[in-house]
Amino acid sequence: MPKYCPSCGAEVKEGFKFCLSCGAQLQAEAAQPPPAAPVPPPQNISQTQTYAPMQPKKTNMKLIGILIAVIVVIIVVVAVVFLFIGGGATDSRFVGEWEQFSDYISVTWNFKSGGSLEVMDIEAGTWSVSGNKLCINPSSQWGGSSAEVCYNFEFSDNGNTLTLTLAGVESVVLTKK
Numbered sequence: 193m194p195k196y197c198p199s200c201g202a203e204v205k206e207g208f209k210f211c212l213s214c215g216a217q218l219q220a221e222a223a224q225p226p227p228a229a230p231v232p233p234p235q236n237i238s239q240t241q242t243y244a245p246m247q248p249k250k251t252n253m254k255l256i257g258i259l260i261a262v263i264v265v266i267i268v269v270v271a272v273v274f275l276f277i278g279g280g281a282t283d284s285r286f287v288g289e290w291e292q293f294s295d296y297i298s299v300t301w302n303f304k305s306g307g308s309l310e311v312m313d314i315e316a317g318t319w320s321v322s323g324n325k326l327c328i329n330p331s332s333q334w335g336g337s338s339a340e341v342c343y344n345f346e347f348s349d350n351g352n353t354l355t356l357t358l359a360g361v362e363s364v365v366l367t368k369k
Contacts, residue, residue: 195218197211197213197214197216197218198216198218198219199211199214199216200213200214200216202214204218283321284305285347285351286303286319286321286326286354287303287304287305288302288303288368288369289301289302289368289369290302290303290354290366290367290368290369291366291367291369292364292365292366292367293365293367299311299312300312300313300369301316301366303319307319307320309328315331316328316330316331317329317330317331318331322342324344324345325342325343325344325345326342326343326345326356327340327341327342327343328340328341328342328343341358343356343357343358343364344356344357344358344359345357351368352367352368353365353366353367353368354366354367354368
């Protein structure tokens with residue numbers, strides 16, 4: 193018949209003097225019935241499982257910053273190329289009134305931001321910029337040829353003087369009003 197520890201109720205093998213579960217000294221008595229409700233031996237849990245707190249996923253802010261910087265640089269480069277190398281009828285360097293002085297007369301050229309051109313308050317046509325050329329498409333009111341005329345242009349005097357040159361023809365000098 194099995195023997196039980198009087199302290200904890202664990203089963204004890206024959207011949208042992210101490211309980212292997214709780215360490216209590218055993219009596220040399222005969223087999224004892226188990227206690228009414230055996231108590232399970234205490235368990236020493238030496239391992240405690242710890243969990244690191246969940247952290248939100250970090251977005252790579254450095255990568256996002258670099259991406260934004262690259263986009264800004266691309267926009268600036270496109271704007272510079274558009275404005276200074278040629279960007280169509282809205283090239284702001286031309287927009288406004290310019291005066292052409294001849295021997296005894298002053299002629300006003302008005303480059304409008306929408307791409308239209310007036311000379312001496314007469315609708316002269318449209319204008320656009322392509323590379324280093326200012327191209328003028330005369331209107332029917334202007335008379336003469338209706339073919340596009342493209343001038344080489346050069347700004348000087350901090351952008352206040354514009355020199356237009358046709359190949360083999362005398363230059364036209366315009367001064368910002």
